[in-house]
Amino acid sequence: xxxGDLNVHxxxxxxxxxxxxxxxxxxxxxDSAGLMDLGFIGSNYTWSNRTEGKGYRRARIDFALHNxxxxxxxxxxxxxxxxxxxxxxxxxxxxxxxxxxxxxxxxKFYKCWLRDSSCLNTIINSWNSxxxxxxxxxxxxxxxKELSRWNREDFGEIGEHLKYHQSRxxxxxxxxx
Numbered sequence: 001x002x003x004g005d006l007n008v009h010x011x012x013x014x015x016x017x018x019x020x021x022x023x024x025x026x027x028x029x030x031d032s033a034g035l036m037d038l039g040f041i042g043s044n045y046t047w048s049n050r051t052e053g054k055g056y057r058r059a060r061i062d063f064a065l066h067n068x069x070x071x072x073x074x075x076x077x078x079x080x081x082x083x084x085x086x087x088x089x090x091x092x093x094x095x096x097x098x099x100x101x102x103x104x105x106x107x108k109f110y111k112c113w114l115r116d117s118s119c120l121n122t123i124i125n126s127w128n129s130x131x132x133x134x135x136x137x138x139x140x141x142x143x144x145k146e147l148s149r150w151n152r153e154d155f156g157e158i159g160e161h162l163k164y165h166q167s168r169x170x171x172x173x174x175x176x177x
Contacts, residue, residue, distance in 0.1 A: 003065075038064040043083075047059050047061050076097060123143055127143060
């Protein structure tokens with residue numbers, strides 16, 4: 001699987017095939033390697049020069065290229081073109097399975113927690129209160145749960161504060177977020 005910004009035009013619809021020798025060279029390399037375009041779901045384009053008027057240009061230059069073995073092992077794989085905001089490229093997301101589960105929300109440890117002495121106490125108490133036969137990963141998972149509880153009940157739910165301030169910033173600078 002080759003995935004990402006190839007910065008070439010593999011499908012020149014309505015354009016001369018002699019338009020760019022680099023594009024043709026890359027097409028030949030792709031063909032000789034036995035790679036095929038996976039296709040996509042979403043917008044027809046993955047790049048825009050983000051200008052208005054006559055100079056506006058857009059193209060599909062981000063691809064997922066696969067070989068026959070990939071397609072046999074991952075027959076339901078799909079490339080999604082996601083909406084973009086600040087970049088000149090659409091983000092792309094490859095699903096390699098037919099079922100697209102919603103990812104779990106990532107857990108974050110915030111450095112500012114360390115300024116509060118009760119954070120370190122929560123970590124130490126959580127570590128010491130556990131059975132010594134537990135694996136390291138089980139102990140860390142228990143500490144994560146205790147810190148999440150501590151964040152909600154004692155520290156003040158930093159995630160909610162961040163969302164609030166990010167929302168306020170996005171209203172002040174709508175084109176930068």
